[in-house]
Amino acid sequence: MWSNTASQDAHDPCQPASEPYFRTATQAARISLAPGETTTVDLVAFSDQPTQGPWSIKITSSWGQLQDRLDLTLCRASVQNGEHVPLVISRDPGATNDSTVQIQSILGNVTTGWQLAVGN
Numbered sequence: 001m002w003s004n005t006a007s008q009d010a011h012d013p014c015q016p017a018s019e020p021y022f023r024t025a026t027q028a029a030r031i032s033l034a035p036g037e038t039t040t041v042d043l044v045a046f047s048d049q050p051t052q053g054p055w056s057i058k059i060t061s062s063w064g065q066l067q068d069r070l071d072l073t074l075c076r077a078s079v080q081n082g083e084h085v086p087l088v089i090s091r092d093p094g095a096t097n098d099s100t101v102q103i104q105s106i107l108g109n110v111t112t113g114w115q116l117a118v119g120n
Contacts (some may be wrong), residue, residue, distance in 0.1 A: 010111035011048045023112045024057050024079060024105045030117040036093035040086050041116065043103065045079035054078040055107035059087065061118075062102065067094035070118060072101065079105075089118060 008012035015028030024045045033039055051097035056078050061070040071090040079085055105112045
């Protein structure tokens with residue numbers, strides 16, 4: 001059963017849950033980045049229970065036109081609860097549309113996700 005309260009408290013919104021809930025996310029769901037600019041975004045790893053080790057991070061972007069693609073550089077690809085990882089995002093000088101960064105956290109056969117919108 002979906003629980004808004006659990007979700008707001010950084011727990012698995014599908015309740016009851018017995019496994020650790022983990023995710024790697026940003027502070028905001030959207031950032032402003034002009035075409036041709038670069039910025040660094042702080043990714044924060046969190047879990048509501050011990051995860052018995054680190055989880056992997058996979059970063060991808062989606063875009064409609066080739067010039068709207070993002071160049072993404074992640075300093076490392078595994079994290080544990082409470083760790084911060086810088087993500088460098090560069091936007092093509094010819095970009096005209098917004099793009100989305102998908103941040104996947106993978107532990108065993110469980111994957112959680114977060115999206116970050118990037119645009120003007």
